[in-house]
Amino acid sequence: MSPRKVIQRMGNIFQKYGKARGIKSVRFQKAREAWIASIFSLGYSQITKKAYWIQENKDPKEDPDIFVYSYRDPIEPGEIGVVKEIQTIEVFEYPIYAQLELSEHIKYKLKNKFYHPETISICYIQRPKEVLKLIDVINGLIDLQTEVREVWLLLTLDELPESNFMIARVYMRGTKYPDMLLSYKGDYAELCKINQPDFLQDSRGSRMEKRVNITPSGKTAIVPLPEDLLK
Numbered sequence: 448m449s450p451r452k453v454i455q456r457m458g459n460i461f462q463k464y465g466k467a468r469g470i471k472s473v474r475f476q477k478a479r480e481a482w483i484a485s486i487f488s489l490g491y492s493q494i495t496k497k498a499y500w501i502q503e504n505k506d507p508k509e510d511p512d513i514f515v516y517s518y519r520d521p522i523e524p525g526e527i528g529v530v531k532e533i534q535t536i537e538v539f540e541y542p543i544y545a546q547l548e549l550s551e552h553i554k555y556k557l558k559n560k561f562y563h564p565e566t567i568s569i570c571y572i573q574r575p576k577e578v579l580k581l582i583d584v585i586n587g588l589i590d591l592q593t594e595v596r597e598v599w600l601l602l603t604l605d606e607l608p609e610s611n612f613m614i615a616r617v618y619m620r621g622t623k624y625p626d627m628l629l630s631y632k633g634d635y636a637e638l639c640k641i642n643q644p645d646f647l648q649d650s651r652g653s654r655m656e657k658r659v660n661i662t663p664s665g666k667t668a669i670v671p672l673p674e675d676l677l678k
Contacts, residue, residue: 450485452645453501457482458609470573470608471542477503477512480538483571484513487536487601489638490614490631498643499534511535511566535566537595542573549579550587553618557593564620568595572602581615581630588618596620610635 457478460469469475481503488499502514513536518529539556541549553570562568572579579602588598598618604611615630 448481448501449643449645450488450499450501451639451641451643453481453485454639461609466608477507479540480512483538483540483569483601484515484536486612486633486635487569487599487614488515489641490601490612490633492641493631493633493638494629498641510537510560510562512538535563537562537566537568538571539568540571540573548587550584553584553588553598554591557591557595557598560594562594564594564596566595567597567599568593569599569601572600575603575606581617584617591618593618593620604632 457469457475460475460478464472464475470479481501485501488501492499497517497519500516502516504510504512504514515534515536517532517534519532521527521530541552545552547555549570549572556570557568579600581600584600591598596619597616600613600615600617602613604613611632611634613630613632
């Protein structure tokens with residue numbers, strides 16, 4: 448699904464059950480994880496200049512929580528046809544009742560967990576009134592022991608969940624101090640207007656509307672971080 452479609456689904460949950468219940472209830476955890484990944488993807492797309500689609504993991508007992516897809520033209524030797532790139536996403540939350548300081552909470556949530564080495568972990572901050580100093584979080588995660596590639600924060604800039612938001616990378620594996628910090632502040636409503644198909648279906652040799660043409664020689668690749676973003 449497109450991020451917009453996932454966000455619309457969560458909007459229906461907010462409308463029917465209320466925002467407080469939608470944000471806190473375990474009943475809506477999987478829908479909320481997809482919603483968090485979708486907001487992140489909308490912001491991340493403004494950094495990478497790519498379009499993303501969301502797929503929830505059908506097995507709730509397996510990691511990752513979310514698969515994020517993008518498509519590109521062949522650029523490497525041997526590639527033929529459209530290449531489907533996959534980014535694995537793991538989502539967790541920093542609720543208002545959490546007792547640990549944020550960096551310690553992140554360490555606790557990722558401790559002794561096994562992930563694909565290219566996984567991005569997103570921590571959704573459920574504390575709209577709390578003032579965070581990103582440099583404190585970054586410094587607190589210098590000694591983080593984890594298999595994920597990156598840790599990002601997602602926080603709303605107003606008290607309502609459907610409001611302007613910010614994403615910020617606070618950890619990248621293998622880097623002692625992330626001087627390559629990336630962040631983006633987004634307008635929730637405006638980014639939801641981004642025009643992209645709500646659904647995509649891989650096909651081979653097909654040029655049907657809203658389908659991506661994947662040739663038999665196409666391949667799946669893990670999304671690398673663009674080199675220019677590391678400079």
